[in-house]
Amino acid sequence: MTSRTLSRPLASLLVIAAAATTLAVTSDPAHASADRIRLGSASDVSRSSWSGPAFTMNGDGSVVGGSMTRAIDAIRGDSGSLDVVVLAGSAPTAGSRTPECDTITALSGVNSCTTWTLTTASDGNNTQLNTDVRDAEFVYFAGGDQCRYAAWKGTALQASVQSVVAKGGGAGGGSAGLHINSSVVYDACTASATSDAALANPYDRSVTFTTGMFNWPNYGDTINDSHFVARDRMGRTMAFVARAIKDGLTTQGKAWGVGINEGGSSLYIDRNGLATLYGSDAYVVLGDHQPEQAVAGKPLTFSNYKIWHLTGGRTFDFASRPTCGYYRRSVNNGVPDANLYNGAPETGCGTSGGGTTVSESEPNDSRSTADDIASSTPSVTLTGALSTTSDRDYFRFSLTSGATATISCAIPDAYDADAYLLDSSGSTLTRSVNDGRGSDESLTYTRTASGSGTYYLDLESYAGSGFATYACDVNTA
Numbered sequence: 001m002t003s004r005t006l007s008r009p010l011a012s013l014l015v016i017a018a019a020a021t022t023l024a025v026t027s028d029p030a031h032a033s034a035d036r037i038r039l040g041s042a043s044d045v046s047r048s049s050w051s052g053p054a055f056t057m058n059g060d061g062s063v064v065g066g067s068m069t070r071a072i073d074a075i076r077g078d079s080g081s082l083d084v085v086v087l088a089g090s091a092p093t094a095g096s097r098t099p100e101c102d103t104i105t106a107l108s109g110v111n112s113c114t115t116w117t118l119t120t121a122s123d124g125n126n127t128q129l130n131t132d133v134r135d136a137e138f139v140y141f142a143g144g145d146q147c148r149y150a151a152w153k154g155t156a157l158q159a160s161v162q163s164v165v166a167k168g169g170g171a172g173g174g175s176a177g178l179h180i181n182s183s184v185v186y187d188a189c190t191a192s193a194t195s196d197a198a199l200a201n202p203y204d205r206s207v208t209f210t211t212g213m214f215n216w217p218n219y220g221d222t223i224n225d226s227h228f229v230a231r232d233r234m235g236r237t238m239a240f241v242a243r244a245i246k247d248g249l250t251t252q253g254k255a256w257g258v259g260i261n262e263g264g265s266s267l268y269i270d271r272n273g274l275a276t277l278y279g280s281d282a283y284v285v286l287g288d289h290q291p292e293q294a295v296a297g298k299p300l301t302f303s304n305y306k307i308w309h310l311t312g313g314r315t316f317d318f319a320s321r322p323t324c325g326y327y328r329r330s331v332n333n334g335v336p337d338a339n340l341y342n343g344a345p346e347t348g349c350g351t352s353g354g355g356t357t358v359s360e361s362e363p364n365d366s367r368s369t370a371d372d373i374a375s376s377t378p379s380v381t382l383t384g385a386l387s388t389t390s391d392r393d394y395f396r397f398s399l400t401s402g403a404t405a406t407i408s409c410a411i412p413d414a415y416d417a418d419a420y421l422l423d424s425s426g427s428t429l430t431r432s433v434n435d436g437r438g439s440d441e442s443l444t445y446t447r448t449a450s451g452s453g454t455y456y457l458d459l460e461s462y463a464g465s466g467f468a469t470y471a472c473d474v475n476t477a
Helices: 065-076 099-105 121-127 127-135 144-151 156-168 195-200 234-246
Strands: 022-024 035-040 054-058 082-088 109-115 139-142 168-174 184-186 208-209 222-225 255-260 267-269 274-278 279-289 302-311 313-319 329-334 356-360 378-382 394-400 406-409 415-422 426-431 442-447 450-462 469-477
Touching: 022 302, 035 099, 035 127, 035 415, 065 082, 065 099, 065 139, 065 168, 065 267, 065 274, 082 127, 099 109, 109 127, 109 274, 121 127, 121 156, 121 279, 127 329, 139 156, 144 184, 156 168, 184 234, 184 426, 208 234, 234 255, 234 279, 234 302, 234 329, 234 406, 255 267, 274 302, 302 313, 394 406, 394 469, 406 415, 406 450, 415 442, 426 442, 442 450, 450 469
Parallel strands: 054 168, 082 109, 082 139, 139 168, 222 255, 356 378
Antiparallel strands: 022 035, 035 109, 054 267, 184 208, 255 279, 267 274, 274 313, 279 302, 302 329, 378 469, 394 450, 406 442, 406 469, 415 426, 415 450
16 A cells, blocks of 8 residues: 555545646536546547557656656557546645646647546446546556555456557556556555565465456566565565465466566556666566465565566566576575675576576487587586477486486476486486476486486477577586
């Protein structure tokens, strides 16, 4: 639960026209709690097609001009103009009654901006509201209380906002408005969670979620968090990610926390899922396995979160999520590692680093054509792609008596891969067959026989294919 830049109580519902270009219209009597103020043109733009979708995810409630302009330009294809609707759950107590629209209408390419203040869940079924939203090309959720926004789930407004994105428009918001735009919403409906409380008990009463509100293209399995560094929210995002995985709120056994700092930080996300950061700091926090401990009343234990730190101008591809460039941090018995917000990125594309990188060389679809990596061990990173559903990649190496092969494969979201360790005759010694596209695989095997032996790593597609790159860490020490 976070506050809008200007707090919005339920007080005055009177709409005052502030200038000749401002059109103020109160809602119909059946929904008297809904308040409407329109700035700019009284008529909506009429156009057959739009070039989005595009999104803005802001760390606080303020509109960020740079990311908002880029979204507007993308949606209108750099020509013409569009209409924006701002949704709020409470009205400001002082100053302008339309702080978001004041900024938005000053941007190029905006025909109108309409602020709707909705104070009850049933306001989501207001007829005029839904007409305005469906006729708009961008919907911006103001700061305030995301629990009020979550209460609009199941109303006509939910489908109206979805229709804007579906026609090539966009959506976004800041602070509470950031939270509502992820596929798993931290709704703060009972209390505002702190990092200390969430790590001490990931099932604390303050840790509650809403799902099924929005699931924007390329942005699935995400949990947004706002005011990230300023309010020290890395710990609670770690707890949110662990809960989402444990409770099955996301797919493929993974959850992605997206934390954006306040003070002008904003992620602009284009129609292809590529995010660009405006401002200072944002973080993507990946949990890709079941928590070691996430139980009501007990502190969290979760090893090896993968964390990407974005600074101004950096990008993150949500459509083809990276398997490298992160640093790792863990939580043990409720206590997180030090330096949560900074770390040296691993550059081995999903590996622990420190060894040689070997790219597959086709054809390597059988033991007889396997890539020989013996000279690159004991520490090597293997990269390749399962470009067809029948593709199989083989790698050959040796183990001496008492040596252990440890293999960890970071699999892209394009396919579901399975990993097998074979002996010299092709018999399977151990396998890893985790379900779901993008599910990582890992193998461990120790040679107990005397002398040395030849072994094969067989990586193959169970479902899907593509040119996205996997990365397998192999250590034979």
